[in-house]
Amino acid sequence: IVASSSLYGGTYNLLNVTLPRLGITTTFVDASHPENFGKAVKENTRAFFVESLGNPKLDVLDLEAISKQAKAAKVPFIVDNTVATPALLNPIKHGADIVIHSLTKYIGGQGNSLGGVIIDAGNFDWANGKFPEFTEPSAGYHGLVYHEALGNASYTFKLILEGLRDFGGALSPFNAFQIIQGLETLSVRIRQHSENALELAQWLEGREEVAWVNYPGLASSPYKALADKYLPKGQSGIVTFGIKGGFEAAKKFTDATEVFSLLANIGDTKSLIIHPASTTHQQLTAVQQADAGVGQDLIRLSVGIENIEDLKADLDIAFKSL
Structure with missing residues (x-):
């Protein structure tokens, strides 16, 4: 796999530590230069993987440019669109x-149900010679030749007929019900998340205790041009900032809020806060943290x-606690 280096900590750990035990390795690249994906391709490269809006780096990627690199390499381009949500961005387009x-995040909206979804665009040619599991008889399903029987829908059916059967991962009915309930209000909620996040980011830029602020919707953001292209309806609800005083000040700050709950989740209707360097990304080395956009502050x-x-009043109290 060739993947962006700016990924959620758990995803980075999956690609960097867990999957190599199964013989699957990953080359991490700086996704701000799409040509890096093509340069990292090897004979055994089988997929490109990115987050459309990196968590927590909040880098907006040039999906169209990376897609061209994937097509040249004849591998599928996989996009984690969790932070942007389908209400703000459709990566397939x-x-x-x-x-x-x-x-579990914005689509559910309440932080109370675990779940995931895979959406297959149905456009990839699984018979291009790099994926024999789709063009040769499947020992796991009565000798079925997936591509011969199902064409470009092969991937979806292989996930269902073998993936879910053998590895599980099926939602409980009640979690599915809760997530569907959340999906009904996604388009309304994500607009409010985005409006609040932008106003809060602008407010933080004026605080003397703050060293820097990162939000793709800010005029000062290096990703503003890409945000205007890919996320014109809003830039979602994640804001990151650096606090003067570094690691210890940041930890103290996150303990001082009352409206913002200290939790590792995102995408809840309730506001959440965390210090990634001491929590979600603590297992990464200093270099890996830097590549992921996670500073000590x-x-x-x-x-x-x-x-x-x-929300402003709550953060103001936390600033005063320092």
Whole structure:
């Protein structure tokens, strides 16, 4: 796999530590230069993987440019679209072959149900010679030749007929019900998340205690041009900023809020706060943390849909605690 280096900590650990035990290795690249994906391709490369909006780096990727590199390598382009959500961005329109979401986040919206989804665009040619499991008889399913029987729908059916059967991963009915209930209000909620996040980011830029602020919707963001292209309806609800005082000040700050709950989840209607360097990304080396955009001073906010003045007041109390 060739993957962006700016990934959620758990995903990075899966690719960097767990999958190599199964013989699957990953080359991590700086995704701000799409040509890096093509340069990293090897004879055994079988997929490109990115987050459309990196967590917590919040880098907006040029999906169309990376898609061209994937097509040249004849491998599927997989996009984790969890932070952007399908209400703000449809990666398939920009060249993605497979899109995944953590349903636990914005789609569910309440942080109370675990789930995931895989969306197959149905556009990838699995018979291009690199994927014999789709063109040769399947020992796991009565000798079925997936591509011969199902064409470009081969991937979806292989996931169902072998993946779910052999590895599990099926949602419980009640979790599925809760997630469907959340999906009904996604388009309304994500607009409020985005509005609150932008206003809070602009407010943080004026605080003397803050060293820097990162949000793709800010005029000062290096990703503003790409955000205008790919996320014109809003840039979602994640804001990161650096606090003067570094690691210890950041930890103290996250302990001082009351409206913002100290939790590792994102995408909840309620506002959440965390210090990734001491929590979600603590297992990474200093170099890996830097590649993922996680500085020692970085605080990540998952901005909810509460009254914006309440959120400002809560952060103001935390600043005063320092």
